[in-house]
Amino acid sequence: MNRKKMTSSRRHHLKSLVLSIAFGLMDAEAKQLVVNKEAHMNENCPALDLPGSTQELQELCKKLHQQIDKVDEERYDLEAKVAKSNKEIEDLKIKVVDLQGKFKKPALKKVRMSADAMLQALLGSKHKVSMDLRANLKQVKKEVKEESAEQVGDWRKNIEDKAGMDGRKKMFESEA
Numbered sequence: 766m767n768r769k770k771m772t773s774s775r776r777h778h779l780k781s782l783v784l785s786i787a788f789g790l791m792d793a794e795a796k797q798l799v800v801n802k803e804a805h806m807n808e809n810c811p812a813l814d815l816p817g818s819t820q821e822l823q824e825l826c827k828k829l830h831q832q833i834d835k836v837d838e839e840r841y842d843l844e845a846k847v848a849k850s851n852k853e854i855e856d857l858k859i860k861v862v863d864l865q866g867k868f869k870k871p872a873l874k875k876v877r878m879s880a881d882a883m884l885q886a887l888l889g890s891k892h893k894v895s896m897d898l899r900a901n902l903k904q905v906k907k908e909v910k911e912e913s914a915e916q917v918g919d920w921r922k923n924i925e926d927k928a929g930m931d932g933r934k935k936m937f938e939s940e941a
Contacts, residue, residue, distance in 0.1 A: 816822055
């Protein structure tokens with residue numbers, strides 16, 4: 766398995782040979798294309814003889830229009846075939862991907878983005894969305910409970926009254 770490396774002069778020589786062969790093939794192909802084009806034009810488009818009378822010119826125009834219509838129909842048919850073939854190719858490509866079953870998920874980059882910027886990117890610039898959640902909350906008024914002064918009274922007095930045995934006795938008497 767000891768491979769010798771090719772010298773740069775040998776590699777350059779081989780590369781120039783391959784390029785010269787390729788250029789020769791391209792030149793031959795271009796010449797053949799010109800010959801084919803001339804043969805096709807001679808076959809399908811004979812030399813134009815302009816007749817002298819108006820009647821003959823009108824007949825020539827009608828004939829040319831018929832040929833143009835025929836060529837347009839063929840072109841339309843070929844375009845339809847090509848479009849249909851392209852559609853079939855796309856469908857088959859999709860089927861191949863589906864049959865393989867494995868989809869490569871791209872590696873996602875971590876992006877720091879605020880919630881406002883994220884929503885704006887999703888919804889577009891025409892929608893102004895704010896993530897200020899407190900602004901969307903309802904305002905609730907606190908109900909102030911007003912307890913009667915008789916029930917609450919002075920708390921120090923209540924404590925003193927309940928302190929000691931007298932206070933306990935009063936508590937039991939008031940409950941009963």
